Amino acid sequence: MHWFMSLSYPLQALAATLFTWGVTAAGAGIVFLFKKENKFLLDAMLGFAGGVMVAASFWSLLSPAIELA
Numbered sequence: 001m002h003w004f005m006s007l008s009y010p011l012q013a014l015a016a017t018l019f020t021w022g023v024t025a026a027g028a029g030i031v032f033l034f035k036k037e038n039k040f041l042l043d044a045m046l047g048f049a050g051g052v053m054v055a056a057s058f059w060s061l062l063s064p065a066i067e068l069a
Helices: 008-035 039-068
Strands: none
Touching: none
């Protein structure tokens, strides 16, 4: 972590962006490993994504707004 903090701010932003892109691409690339669609797996992934979005909206939007009010 020390090497990351020693980088300049634009390089930190670039590294974080490339890391985020790589993780997103790897997650999306998992689709190519499956031959056919698994309904249970699709439902589980959609449920997980929905839960992540609800948690993100609460912790980054609602919780700070409640704290300020």
